[in-house]
Amino acid sequence: MFDINNQDFTRLVSFVKENYGINLINKRQLITGRLSPVLSGMGYTNFTDYVDHILNNSEKEDIDLLLNRLTTNYTFFMREVNHFEYFMDTVLPWLEKTKKDKTLSIWSAGCSSGQEPYTLSMLMKEYFGSAFSNWDTRILATDISLQALSLAQKAVYSGESLESMPKDFKSKYFTKTSTPNQYQVVSEIRENVLFRTFNLMEPIQFKRRFDVIFCRNVMIYFDQTTKDNLCKRFFNATNQGGYLFIGHSENITSQNLPYEHVMPSTYRKP
Numbered sequence: 065m066f067d068i069n070n071q072d073f074t075r076l077v078s079f080v081k082e083n084y085g086i087n088l089i090n091k092r093q094l095i096t097g098r099l100s101p102v103l104s105g106m107g108y109t110n111f112t113d114y115v116d117h118i119l120n121n122s123e124k125e126d127i128d129l130l131l132n133r134l135t136t137n138y139t140f141f142m143r144e145v146n147h148f149e150y151f152m153d154t155v156l157p158w159l160e161k162t163k164k165d166k167t168l169s170i171w172s173a174g175c176s177s178g179q180e181p182y183t184l185s186m187l188m189k190e191y192f193g194s195a196f197s198n199w200d201t202r203i204l205a206t207d208i209s210l211q212a213l214s215l216a217q218k219a220v221y222s223g224e225s226l227e228s229m230p231k232d233f234k235s236k237y238f239t240k241t242s243t244p245n246q247y248q249v250v251s252e253i254r255e256n257v258l259f260r261t262f263n264l265m266e267p268i269q270f271k272r273r274f275d276v277i278f279c280r281n282v283m284i285y286f287d288q289t290t291k292d293n294l295c296k297r298f299f300n301a302t303n304q305g306g307y308l309f310i311g312h313s314e315n316i317t318s319q320n321l322p323y324e325h326v327m328p329s330t331y332r333k334p
């Protein structure tokens with residue numbers, strides 16, 4: 065493993081924080097542990113040359129590799145299940161009643177390997193039943209980790225990872241693959257999710273505003289100012305009455321944000 069000196073550590077941490085929001089100031093070991101194999105693979109013998117390269121040349125594929133290594137992509141189906149219950153019991157009935165054009169606009173921001181948007185897609189299928197195809201329920205799912213997005217698009221998960229879901233979901237929404245103990249999400253649910261690369265530090269300029277934004281367990285790695293700025297951008301990109309779900313361990317200071325706090329880690333634009 066390579067050592068990193070204070071100067072290179074500070075340069076790298078500032079670069080990642082300024083461009084991607086992720087604050088790694090207390091993660092020296094994570095940086096050296098996860099990036100040392102990258103340095104070796106690229107033929108570098110020290111962090112100074114590698115950091116120079118990242119800061120000066122910024123070749124896209126090298127940045128992608130850096131982000132694949134430095135992001136934490138831990139996720140699972142039905143994570144923080146009360147959000148999904150609220151989504152089913154309160155949010156979808158409201159959308160069904162108010163969306164006359166039958167078009168929903170839902171964003172899983174920081175979707176990692178896809179379990180969150182696929183959970184949402186399955187729940188919408190459960191909710192709308194045979195009317196599912198009459199609604200535009202497509203979910204936008206974004207992340208900065210190309211590795212996580214590639215797993216998400218494959219949509220193949222282990223048998224154990226499906227255990228957190230209601231029992232009948234495995235038979236309804238997954239098919240066995242030729243690899244033992246590996247299951248793929250069925251095409252109807254897969255096709256309902258649109259995966260894209262998107263850095264949450266960038267301006268939010270999508271065609272439509274959102275009815276619901278899930279951005280859970282993403283901002284834990286951001287400092288308060290970065291979080292507050294992102295939440296402002298979420299607010300502006302949300303339709304009236306729309307919701308923002310954040311992770312249970314996260315908080316936003318809604319002082320300057322007119323979000324209504326509807327339950328823990330759930331906010332609504334009045």
Ligand SMILES: C[S@@+](CC[C@H](N)C(=O)[O-])C[C@H]1O[C@@H](n2cnc3c(N)ncnc32)[C@H](O)[C@@H]1O
Binds near residue numbers: 139173264
């Ligand atoms: C821990 S996962 C959360 C996955 C899912 N939302 C959940 O709650 O289980 C955090 C994800 O946020 C992504 N992320 C971190 N910073 C980001 C940024 N600036 N823009 C977009 N995605 C980011 C990471 O790549 C990672 O996949």
